[in-house]
Amino acid sequence: MQQPLEMIILRQLASYLTIPMWMMDGAGDLIFYNEPAEELLGVQFDDVGPIRAEQLVGMWQVTDLDGGLLPDADVPVIAALTRQVAGHRTVRFQGKDGEWRAVEVTAIPIEGQGKRFLGVLATFWEVES
Amino acid sequence: MWGTRGSIASPGATTARYGGDTSAVEVTSSSGRVLFLDAGSGIRGRGDDADGMERVDVLLTHLHMDHILGLPFFKPLLDPDVEVHIWGPISTTKTLQERLARYLSPPLFPVRVRDLPGVTFHDVPPGVFELDSIEVTADLICHPGPTLGYRLEDSGAVFAYLPDHEPALCSTDFPGPPAWTSGYDLARTADLLLHDSQYTDEEYESRVGWGHSSYRHLLGFARLTGVKTLATFHHDPSHDDDTLDGMHDWLEAHADGVGVVRGRPGVVIDL
Numbered sequence: 049m050q051q052p053l054e055m056i057i058l059r060q061l062a063s064y065l066t067i068p069m070w071m072m073d074g075a076g077d078l079i080f081y082n083e084p085a086e087e088l089l090g091v092q093f094d095d096v097g098p099i100r101a102e103q104l105v106g107m108w109q110v111t112d113l114d115g116g117l118l119p120d121a122d123v124p125v126i127a128a129l130t131r132q133v134a135g136h137r138t139v140r141f142q143g144k145d146g147e148w149r150a151v152e153v154t155a156i157p158i159e160g161q162g163k164r165f166l167g168v169l170a171t172f173w174e175v176e177s
Numbered sequence: 178m179w180g181t182r183g184s185i186a187s188p189g190a191t192t193a194r195y196g197g198d199t200s201a202v203e204v205t206s207s208s209g210r211v212l213f214l215d216a217g218s219g220i221r222g223r224g225d226d227a228d229g230m231e232r233v234d235v236l237l238t239h240l241h242m243d244h245i246l247g248l249p250f251f252k253p254l255l256d257p258d259v260e261v262h263i264w265g266p267i268s269t270t271k272t273l274q275e276r277l278a279r280y281l282s283p284p285l286f287p288v289r290v291r292d293l294p295g296v297t298f299h300d301v302p303p304g305v306f307e308l309d310s311i312e313v314t315a316d317l318i319c320h321p322g323p324t325l326g327y328r329l330e331d332s333g334a335v336f337a338y339l340p341d342h343e344p345a346l347c348s349t350d351f352p353g354p355p356a357w358t359s360g361y362d363l364a365r366t367a368d369l370l371l372h373d374s375q376y377t378d379e380e381y382e383s384r385v386g387w388g389h390s391s392y393r394h395l396l397g398f399a400r401l402t403g404v405k406t407l408a409t410f411h412h413d414p415s416h417d418d419d420t421l422d423g424m425h426d427w428l429e430a431h432a433d434g435v436g437v438v439r440g441r442p443g444v445v446i447d448l
């Protein structure tokens with residue numbers, strides 16, 4: 049099954065940028081993240097992806113800056129996926145390499161022609177914790 | 178095929194065999210319905226012989242000039258006794274009719290869209306619709322600006338039309354996985370794929386992102402999608418007949434089981 053063109057072009061763009069980028073389809077499946085994101089997430093995409101939505105839960109532990117658990121509604125990628133609204137937040141998460149990192153996360157819902165909801169694009173920006 | 182040239186009409190003695198008219202393809206369904214794919218300069222010639230037509234459907238892939246410049250010269254469009262339906266891509270903010278009106282209005286053209294009798298415009302988002310016995314699947318494909326490819330299915334026969342298409346854009350390993358290849362679902366196992374083949378490998382190197390394919394890309398795409406036969410299309414206006422003969426010779430020599438049709442006016446294919 050082919051991805052929508054908008055997502056194909058997004059993936060091509062993401063693969064050329066040095067900004068960490070993460071893409072989910074409309075069902076919440078993780079369909080791609082780029083090499084800069086691999087460094088933050090601690091694992092190469094080709095080693096783990098694509099990942100079904102139900103398998104994503106708990107794969108990367110995400111907390112607020114104080115280490116407290118975040119309600120789903122406050123996680124930008126989940127807000128963009130479930131409510132189709134843009135979101136931004138600073139969070140901490142543990143990469144697959146075991147490292148905890150603080151990152152700015154911005155997630156936007158991707159809407160194509162004909163108001164088709166196609167998925168979510170998120171960018172990460174590592175900050176001092 | 179009424180017009181197979183790309184970018185700009187290129188008439189002359191050196192392009193006589195592959196033709197100088199731009200994109201226009203006529204399709205007749207199993208039930209006799211006539212529709213046209215794109216309305217480049219090639220559609221004008223067919224319109225001269227349109228007596229007896231009661232309904233015509235024109236499916237536009239996109240609104241670049243070489244795909245619409247024949248539209249106002251297509252006689253059925255000006256005939257109040259012919260029901261004309263024009264289908265094509267929207268932008269994110271404008272309808273097909275609004276977008277076409279930028280060309281069909283002064284100073285670019287003396288007749289306005291709203292002055293055309295009996296014409297109905299249909300916005301085509303990605304999806305499926307039916308035209309008589311033909312099931313039409315439209316999907317966005319990789320080309321600058323909103324551009325559709327079409328898959329026509331009728332009585333078990335499948336025809337894919339992707340005249341302006343650059344599936345290799347930014348790919349380092351084309352053809353790659355089907356899931357990440359523009360146009361894959363439209364062309365998959367088609368009986369006939371009519372597809373962009375504008376460039377040589379050398380030309381493509383300096384025209385990445387212009388929205389077109391090389392012969393090598395066309396062959397790779399045809400193999401990936403498993404089509405039975407490919408037809409070349411959208412020939413570069415700088416390529417004369419001898420140049421195109423050479424490019425087609427290469428294609429046929431490397432086709433390895435995929436049928437090759439040299440796209441040129443007058444070609445008729447029965448599916």
